[in-house]
Amino acid sequence: MLNIVVCVSGGGTNLQAIIDGVKEGKIRNTKIVGVISNNVGAYALQRAEDAGIPAFCISPKNFESREEFNEAFLKQLKELNPGLIVLAGFLVILPEKMIEVYRDRIINIHPSLIPSFCGTGYYGLKVHEAALTRGVKVTGATVHYVDEGTDTGRIIMQKAVDVLEGDTPEVLQRRVMEQAEWIILPKAIDKIATASE
Numbered sequence: 001m002l003n004i005v006v007c008v009s010g011g012g013t014n015l016q017a018i019i020d021g022v023k024e025g026k027i028r029n030t031k032i033v034g035v036i037s038n039n040v041g042a043y044a045l046q047r048a049e050d051a052g053i054p055a056f057c058i059s060p061k062n063f064e065s066r067e068e069f070n071e072a073f074l075k076q077l078k079e080l081n082p083g084l085i086v087l088a089g090f091l092v093i094l095p096e097k098m099i100e101v102y103r104d105r106i107i108n109i110h111p112s113l114i115p116s117f118c119g120t121g122y123y124g125l126k127v128h129e130a131a132l133t134r135g136v137k138v139t140g141a142t143v144h145y146v147d148e149g150t151d152t153g154r155i156i157m158q159k160a161v162d163v164l165e166g167d168t169p170e171v172l173q174r175r176v177m178e179q180a181e182w183i184i185l186p187k188a189i190d191k192i193a194t195a196s197e
């Protein structure tokens, strides 16, 4: 059984796709042992509670320094002892120590076809704004392993999504979620969870 911890910062629709995927058997051999948010107002925390999953908020605002926050975050992770950490809309720069400790056991969902529209400053709606400004006709989402860089780790899965005439960043974001993110994130977790069976 693969024990996963999901890290979130916002609405948590990707978390919901994981919760549903586990419930429906689309993600096999997997248990969500905890959800951690850096943001006390994240609706994702509510989704976790509704699903009966232990939910924790560790906010940098409650610590004197970044180091103290990093330590608290790592401590919580260690207690949950995950086999895989899933970053599902988690908008925090990870402590380097965390990447060292959990190398090849952290994955992230990014809302573009990496290497387009990724790296520092590209997150959430900004990614879709940039895609529309550039005028690409196809965008999508990527699941990748996390290394020391920003969105530079090994790619696990990608899915393309059409950009349509008249798209706004919000409309495009929703389409990328529905047609790509909520599909490939559960699939990637299932792939990892069943690889060693």
Ligand code: GAR
Pocket: 008, 009, 010, 011, 012, 013, 014, 015, 044, 088, 089, 090, 109, 110, 111, 122, 123, 124, 127, 177, 181
């Ligand atoms: C998702 O679109 C995810 O791909 C993106 O944040 C959103 C979170 O939505 N992540 C990034 O931009 C990471 N660079 P959610 O909270 O509803 O899952």
